[in-house]
Amino acid sequence: MKSSWWMPDIPKSAVLRRRMFWAYVFVAAPVVALLVFLAGPILFSGWVSLHRWDMLSPVGDMPWRGLQNYVFLLTRDTIFIKALGNTFLFAIGGVGANTILGLGFALLLNSRIRGRTVWRVLYFMPVITAPLALAVMFSFIFDRNYGVVNNVITALGLPRQPFLSGPHQALMTLIFIAIYQYVGYYIVIFLAGLQGIPQDYYDAAQVDGAGNWQAFRFVTLPLLRPVMLFVVVTNTIGALQVFDLVFATTGGAPANSSMTVVLHMYNTAFKFSRMGRASAMAFILFAIIMLITVMQVRLLRDRAYQD
Amino acid sequence: MSKDEHSLPQSAARALKYLVLAGGAFLMVFPFVWMMIASVMTAGEIQMRPPVWLPAQPQFDNYSELARSIPIGRLYFNSLFTSGIIVLGVLLSSSLAGFAFAKYRFPGRELLFYLILATMMIPFFVTLIPVFFIVRQLGWIDTYQGLVVPGLASAYGIFLMRQFMVTVPDELLDAARIDGASEPMIYWRIVIPLVKPALATLGTFTFIGAWNNFLWPLLVLNSRELFTLPLGINSLRSLYADNTNLLMAGTAVAVVPMLLLFVFLQRYFIKGIALTGLKG
Amino acid sequence: MSLKRSVLVFLSLALVLSFGAATLAQDTTLTMLTHWGTEDQLAAQQAIIDAYMAEHPDVVIELVTVDFGELRAKIITGRTAGISADVYHFYHLWLPDFVNAGVLAEPPQDSLTYIDENVAQGTIDAVSTSDGQTWGYPTEVNPYLLVYNKRLLAEAGYDAPPANWEELKEIAAAITQVDDSGAISQVGLGVMPGWDSGIVHPFSALLFSNGGNYLSADRAMAEFNSPQGIETLQLYADLVASGGTDASINGLANFPSGTVGMVIMAPWWRATLRAAEGVDFETEVGVAEIPVGPSGDAPSSIAYTWLFAVDSSSPNKPAAWDFIHWMNAEHNDGAGSAIGDFLVNALGAIPSFNHDQAAFADSMSDHYVSAFVAASAYARPEQIVAGGQEIKTLLQAEIEAVLAGMTTPEDALASVEMQANAILEEQRMMAEE
Structure with a gap:
């Protein structure tokens, strides 16, 4: 057999x-x-997720709701739809910036440079700091009245900004904090990837008359694809589930302009006692994450094979 | 294009490089520095107009006041104790399972391994409430066990350990078997020493995750005696909503020792983290 | 081997830990869950507990506190986990949800009679479900009033607080100052975005002072989407348009530093204002009635309440009620109750029981709290209904959206009304199922 x-x-x-x-x-x-x-x-x-459940009644007594929770979320829960949009923006902004900045600074650190260890340590500090602590620090730093950023801005003669309290700036500020927190992690990952590329490849490229840009374009980037894939996929999965940071800064305010999916799930479950709807939300998010991950893997892998 | 770059004076390009790095590093460090400065200001100085940049007289009393109102030692002990157990558990369970998946053939191996891979993509919130119920069934709400046990096995950890252990040559294991080593002895004496770097990686990763975890402890713990540092910081937020200086002092106490530890151990931390991108 | 051993070690550790906790269980042990967690508040509560335990040597009381933001979640998760507290102190808006889910025990007849005889009817209603059942001992009563900074009003040329909305708009706009950088350095009326009560309660106070309602009298339908409601939100929009209000300057955080002219707030703010450095509590903090809207004829307000209640699964319900009663009852004529003392002197809140209002009248006679005591006579209790917290959160977001200029008063209220009525309808169906 x-x-x-x-x-x-x-x-x-x-x-x-x-x-x-x-x-x-x-x-x-x-x-x-x-x-x-x-x-x-x-x-x-x-x-x-197919029931209505307040978490207090016995599990056996949950009233059956079929797909009602899913239908409600996708058609009538305005906060959920808003939160989805915000979460996408958060992921796109954070992942995009972290990939570009992470790679950029890794390239800088991979060139002939003094004190590589010290730079790496400095950039890595926010990574090991609890998101909750960063949330507290940045709430103060970006405070409209007493925040140091506004102190600097106004000292320069520019108008004071609301940042976390502004409906058009709250989400942007959160994206900034997320970039701040994780860029050091991606620098380290990219740097390790860069250091894994054998010098021979660059020597060969040079023999073929390739300049710096061409070497980057045709040697570094293709060989870095697996690392890139790892960075983009893990960062996206994490960003789509952001909770601590938003919970402890804006709480989704003002007017849900910084509400994210997992925070809305938390509120739906524990503030509104709607466990069924919160579970349905978790599954919709799961489906989205699966879809995006598969797309990213396809996109980055296929192109890796082409090259 | 490359010609232009070469034509730039080398020293100017180098200066630019350091300038960019220094600018970035300043942005990275400044929030921590500002937190420390604000933590020794008076409440009045924080609200001063025009703003002041340094306290007239550093208020170290802020820290003694803080020590009176929150049990800092207790918070540290809880965070260290629970994170430590989670790290040990993840290392043990992941290396055992990873070893089996990498080096043994047994019915159901592929099926189980793919199942484990699939669970890596699940948002933690999908499992949050059911796990809460399981922990409750076990009577572990508001206990260390409740905080720790659900985190003792990690799909990611198993995957990572398998990836590393696949590279251990079979000949080594067979040689040990001929010498009469039992399978657990092979695991412990041969394989574990060979994958120490991978264990360090997984350990670092798990530790940071467990140390910073907030939502699960928030749900599962009620007693302040069991609170971990992130929960402590969360309490400070409401306790010192009107006292930013004390809030900053509290956050500094929660953050700075960990940063110092990191600076001392940075070589291991960063080496470990760097590996994940290559093997993950 | 090593795995087995570590599991064994772990399990025995777990056993030791849980036994350690269990050995305390001598006599009757009661757990009380509150959200009063600051050092002073903990000490004051412990003093009450110690006094009770001295009189009742067979009872041990353990105090557990959580932050207000997690209180509801903790009560729910504690219930599901089967480790619920025996005695809860919670916000009355959650009462119908808890009652529907069977969380609470009915008070004994003695307690009901005592509450009936010693508490104003409006406050009793606030801790009763629509079937008339009262569920616990009401504690703090918090009406909202216009708290204002006399110095900022005077600097803007006004020596009296606004009595109606036209004056409110005029004074608010006059106080707001824009500095050289074109930014707002001082704002007329401070709002409190990001905090559900901080947004919805002041809105309700203004709505009631404009002759409007929050829910229908039978609490079956939302009624804030009325001409009066739209006028109230239009007031917000007007204030934003004239610069009199700016959502980015939080009234709660900035009034104490002297950069906000007026905030609609509750009495328990006193401790913060007393300690404030930017505004002098004695000479600069004024309290006025809610300005009357164009469709209203008298100042009104909203008051919310908290209550002590007992968990339905508590094995020691009689002991728990006895403890609650002891904390709230007056033991010597004119001395007031332990909780009354705590509410008035530690929190600056207004107690529910008549004997406490009498006993601690002196402590509530300062210019700040006395105004709230007067308002508590006419303030309308917040209407409680199953799903009330969800409705309140939806309304909060829409009011914030109006403040941010992201929607119109008409759209905002129509949208919440639709969702609120759907929630109320669903709750009714649930109750019938």
């Missing part, structure tokens, strides 16, 4: 079978834990 892709032959020898036994022992605890704390909860959430 030929072994299928998912079911290899059970080995006949006792030695191999003992080995197999140990393999099961090794995977048992982690897999059970993942089933209990990931797979099971996902199914349960899916089930709840």
Whole structure:
């Protein structure tokens, strides 16, 4: 019998079978834990998303609502639709800037430069700081009246800005904070990727008469594609789920202009006691993340193969 | 184009490079510096018009006042203790499972591995409430166990460890078997030492995540005695809504020791992080 | 092996931890959950608890506090987790949701009688569901009034606070100052975006002073989308247009620093204002009635309430009610209750019980709180209804949108009304199911 892709032959020898036994022992605890704390909860959430549930009544008594929660979210929940738009903007702005800035600064640090370690440490500091602490710091720094940014702006004779309290600036300011927080992480990732490109490739390019730009375009970029893929995909998945930062700065205000999907989920679940609707929201977000991830992987991978 | 660049005086290009780096670094460091400065101002100085940039007299009393109103030591202990256990758990569970997926053939291997890969993309919020219920069924709400146990296994960790362990040569394992080593001994004596850098990576990653985690502790903990640092900062937000100087002092106390630790261990931190981009 | 061992170690650690917690469970243990978490407030509450425990050696009371922002979530998650507190102190708007879900225990007849005899009817209604059932001991009563900075009004040329909306608009615009950079350095009327009560309560106070209603009397339909409601939101739009209000200058944060002329706020602000450096509490902080709108004929206001109640799953309900009663009842003539003392002296709030209002009248006689005491006589209790928190949050966002110039008063109220009525309808259907 030929072994299928998912079911290899059970080995006949006792030695191999003992080995197999140990393999099961090794995977048992982690897999059970993942089933209990990931797979099971996902199914349960899916089930709840088809009901109305206030989290207080017994699970068995949830009234059945079919797809009503999904329909409501996609057609009538204006906050959700607003939050989706904001979250997309947040992800596009954050991922775009972090990719460009991360790569740019990594290129700078990869060139002949003094004190590479010190620079890296400085840029990396926000990465290890709790988002909640950064939220508190930046709420003060961007304060309309006492914030240091406005102190500088007005000292320069420019008009004071509302930043986090302005309906047209709150989301932008949050994007800025997110860039600030994570750019150091992507610099380090890109730098590692750059350092993994063998010098021979550049030497060969130089022999072919390629300049700096051409070397970047035809050697660095193609070889960096896997790293790029990693950066774009992980950053997008993270950005689409932003919570701590918004929770502790604007809370979605003013007028939901900085409301994000996960914050709205949190409010729907714990402020409005609508667990079913919050679960449906989580699944819609899940579908969106899947779709975007698959698209990104396709796009960046295919082009990697073409080159 | 490249010609133009070469024609620029080398020193000017270099100066520009350092200028950009320094400008960026200033932006990175300034918020922390400003937090420290504001933390030793008086409430009046923070609201002064025109603004003041330095306190007339540093108010270190702000910190003693802070120490009187929040249990800083307790918050640190809780954060360290729970993050530490989560790191140990993730390292152990991920390396065991990763080892099995990388080096053994057993029925269901591919299926399980793809399942684990699939769960990596799930938004944490999908599982948040059900996990809360499971933890409640176990009677672990408002306990260290409730905070820690759901984080002990990581799909990402298993994936990462498998990627690293695949590169360990089979010959090494077979040689050990011939010498009479049992499978757990092979794991512990041969494989683990070989993947230490990967463990460091995963450990760093997990630690930062656990240390900064906010939403799960917010849900699962009620007692202030169990609060972790992010929850402490969150309480400060309402406690010192009108006292920005004290709020900054509190945030500094929560943030600065971690930054110092990072500066000392930066080599390991950054090496570890850098690896994820290559193997992930 | 090592995995097994670590699991064992972990499990035994878990057991030790949970036993450690359980050994405290001697006699009767009651847990009280409140949101009064500052150092002073904790000490004051602990003093009350200690006094009770001294009189009742067989009862142990543990105090748990969470921040206001997480209180509702904590009550809900604590319930689902089966570790709910025995005694809650919570915002009355959540009462119908909690009652529908069976969270609360009915008070014993003695308590109901005591509340009936010692609390004003309006406040009793505020802690009762529409079927007339009262669910707990009301605590703070918080009406809203116009708090203003006398110095800023005088500098703008006004020696009296506005009595109607025309004056309000005129004075607000006059106070607002734009500095050299073209930015607002001082604003007439401060609003409080980002905080649901900070937006919806002042709106309601103005709406009521313009002859409007929030919900219908039977709480079945939203009524804020009326000509009076649109006029109220138009007032906001006018204030923004004239510069009298700017949503980016938060009244709550900036009035204490002396850069906001007027804010519609509640009595418990006193502690903050007393400590404020930018405005002198004694000489510069004034309190006035809510300005009357064009369709209104007298100043009105809104008052919200909090209450102590008991969890329906508590194994010690009689003990819990006894403790609540002890905290709220007057033990010696004229001495007031422990909670009354706490509300008045630690918070600056107005107590619900008549004996507390009498006993602590002196502490409430300053120019600031006395105005709120007077307003509590006529302020309309916030109407509570299942889904009320959600409606309030929706309305908050639309009012903020008007302040930001992102929508019109008509569109804003029409949109919330539709959603609010859908929520009320759904809640009714739920109740019938």
